[in-house]
Amino acid sequence: MSDWPVLSLMVWAPLLGAILILASPASWVKGIQRLGVLFASLPLLLALPMYASFWQAPATGYRWVEDVLWFAPLSIHYKLGVDGLSMPMLLLSGIVCCTAAFISLQIDFRRREYFALTLTAMTGVLGVFATTDLFFMILFYELASIPMFFLVGIWGSDKSGDGKPIHRRQAAMKLLVYLQLGGGLVLIGILGLYFLSSQFSPNQAFSFDLEVLRQIPLPVEAQKILFLIFFIGFGIEAGLVPFHTWLPEGHSSAPTALSMLLAGVLLKMGGYGIVRLGFDLCPEAVAEWMPFFAAIAVVNVLYGGLCALRQTDIKVMIAYSSVSHMGMVFLGLAAMTGESRSALFGLTGAVFQMFSHGIITALLFALAGTVYHITHSRNLRQWGGLAARMPFLATLFAVGAMGSLGLPGMTGFAAELMVFLGSWPARPGLTALAICGLVITTTYLIRSLGYGFFGPLNPRLVGVRDALWWERLPFLLLALTTLAFGFYPVLLTAVTSPTLQELVNRV
């Protein structure tokens, strides 16, 4: 399979599915759904053997590289490739895309347009992780973010009940503005990199190629400015406080599958971008900025947790918990300033946390969406005692909550342990504060479990059903992933460690 353009196949398969779906008649419901699930599952099917090959022979460097000169005057290459950092992200995207497509079967109107847009967004998110050319990275990013506007605006839901009402049109607009703000900053940074690097490269050539750019030594001052731009730009995508406010509104309005993609994958693009562009291309700026961002990371952890504590809308609660968990990613990244041993811990922890949070949040959103689909309510206080009627969903929610709060044996634990291990030597105070955040996390998750699934059964919900067998597949896939990687974390660390070690040595 090595001669095949596997990466291209993986990235473009969903878009191909979208085109096929658009070409089919809208009344052909079964066919559209099957096409959607099939083409959204292809990336996962391709990612699994790729991951296995990394697992068997972990090493640095890109694999399955495809390089085509796309636009010579600006030296833009269509270039794809995977290394130890992007491989887990691609696997994560594959899993989330596949399960999101399954969950999308719940959509019951304008399915053709819905699946077409969702599949397009999937091509976008996969492309961001697979490409090594910055121009295409921006292109894929736009391909991912524009459909989200329509998905929220058309298939989203309005939030009423207690708290401020949220209208889906406004939420869609807000989502788009924030995503474009982040993307715009990143674009500015990339253009700056493009022009600056040509001045310092030996033959004055322009390039968007990551592998070329990382060979070019930039002056420290330029690195500092670029790093700041990248960090804030990607930080907005990753829910950096105070630019996180698109998250709760966007999530509470988004249809389930989109919430899964947003929280599961799109947030990770931010963290991935910081590592790829910030750390790898501006290594000398890391020590300058990361102490500052470490403080913001802890604010993320605590602020997100405290906000989640008082939410009654389950999706808003999960969104705030994402803010809190992404804080752990930032904290792990901040360990890069320490000695190389703890830097490796922190960086691995951050990547692990991205993977873990992606899987667990997708699981929680999928569950929240399914229960919403069945009960027509997202208000925790109106659920009550659902475990009696939905034992399967309740058990899976418990698995998700335990994974999220970092119960040992689940991915969340392995990730947080490594993050704290990394950041402890350099910043014991901040780390201790972040550890306190775990108590807050535990409180709101256990609280949601207690309110939502246990306790006396709400009489209004006596007639509700559990998930049907085919509805269970995506949940089982996500839950098994978090258990497998949590019980045997080497599954992930063995793949990432050569690449991350090399990165740590650079900084």
Added chain:
Amino acid sequence: MFWAALFLPLLGGLFILSYGQRLGRKLSVSLACGTVGAAFVSALLTFFFPPSEPDQVLFRWLDLGAARVDFGAWIDPLSITMLLTVTGVAYLIHLYSAGYMAEEPEFARFFGYLNLFVAAMVMLVLANNFALLLLGWAGVGFASCMLIGFYAHKQSALIAARKAFVINTFGDLGLMLAVFVLANQGSVAFRDVLQAPSDELAIVVVVGLLVAAYAKSAQFPLHTWLPDAMEGPTPVSALIHAATMVTAGVYLLARCEPLLRLVAEMGSLIAALGLLSAALAASCALAQTDLKRVLAYSTMSQLGYMFMACGVGAYGAAIFHLVTHAFFKALLFLCAGSIIHALHGEQDMFKMGGLARRSELAGPRWGFLIGGLALAGLPPLAGYFSKEEILTAIEQNAMTDSLFLGALLTAALTAFYVGRAYILVFWGPAEHGELHRPTALMSLACWVLALLTAGAGLVLGFPGSPALGAYLRTAPIPTHLGTGLLISLGTAIPGMLLAYFMFARTRPQGPSSAAVFRLAEKGWALDEVQRLAIIAPMQMMGRLLGGRLEDVASHRLPEQVGQTAVRSGQELGLSQSGLLRTYALVLLTALLGVMTYLLWQVRA
């Protein structure tokens, strides 16, 4: 073979949780009991044929360059003792549960989590490094939370489960802290840490371990979850909140003895806090009306004794008491469970009474009596020998005599509250209607535990030839049979006599209404203190940040920015009026401005 003790209950638990309800009651229950029984057999095999090397690695669990964590077991006399106690008592309680939960519709959830608990507890005692220990440590917390909240229709059970989980998480964080520090020093493996402990930051590690131990073992000030945890089914209280999980803190201290020895000054603190917990809990126990809560406070009190023993360096005595306590406290809980079962769920001791005359409850009555006398420390029952060893150790090693006196006073209090409970439950005139007879399995478990309670002390810790102490290779404590008897009888008899005179002569109709009793019944209002000091501020922060600040940051500020943009667009748009004269005027002004600027530049 010791791995069977971990994996059989684990797989059994997962299987029962997934398919138990479809499998049917009989098969599920047999599977649950069978796997735990097999775990006990494998523990016995490990005891008779121990591996030559304590460190037994199964596979590498975490790998990050130089730092690696193995998935492995540490098999030494201490872990084998714990393994035997845990799996043995768990097996008996599984058998008991088969009878006790016979009418429970959700048996699969119960036995599934009970099995998972056993697996996590085995993980805890077998782990060969601190990271793996943490896995078991949090695992038992999770299983315990799910079992406390088993009666999910009761709001109080859910709140109790939540409370237990949150306080235990706090403890987990302490252990995590210790893991961070140790990992940064190079290794978290027992092999490295315990055989060559490092002085550096040892105090941080020890404080972390203590926080973890105090939360898990319900010691002051992290004890408030234990009385509430009695909301769970009684077998759960017996297994988790008396015999096994709550003793994990004592195991941790005994395991980390080399580390604790580095910070010798912590010893007196541990002993003092142990005494405080023991005395505080005993004082609460004597004011309770709920039978199970008496036993819960009594557990906390006995754990206080074990911590005192650890504080004065008598780890062997602590483990000895841990083992005997597991027997007699499980027996007490199971008998209490049989009584509560017989009375259709009544737990208030003042509504019991007169049960000694009922032949259906003869078994639980004798069991409770044996367990109660062992708890009070009367010879030749197991509790006598282990408590004697602790008291002797305190007397010989403690810095001050007040510790010893306090321990004696608490022993007298213990005899008093156990006497009170026995008299209130079994004596007196009360009449009861139809009683649920305990099933054969329930009685069997009680009888085996009663046998252990009666005999374990004689076998394991007879003064002069302490078998357990020799096995654990701890420094022998020169207990003397004569003085021991004197101390024991001198504290237990007055306590019980006082109970007899206060409650048997004239039976009170209800709990004393004196303010001090009511306060003691409420655990000296420490719950309220915790609520005011920790929970209320956290809620307030949540309201402040999540409500006010987030509203500004998420709605008002972005809206303001957006509106400013729209408004400035509108106002700038006004300038595009289409009037030629206005354009000409602007052009002229601009031209003049530029020319003036240029002229000024030239002159300068």
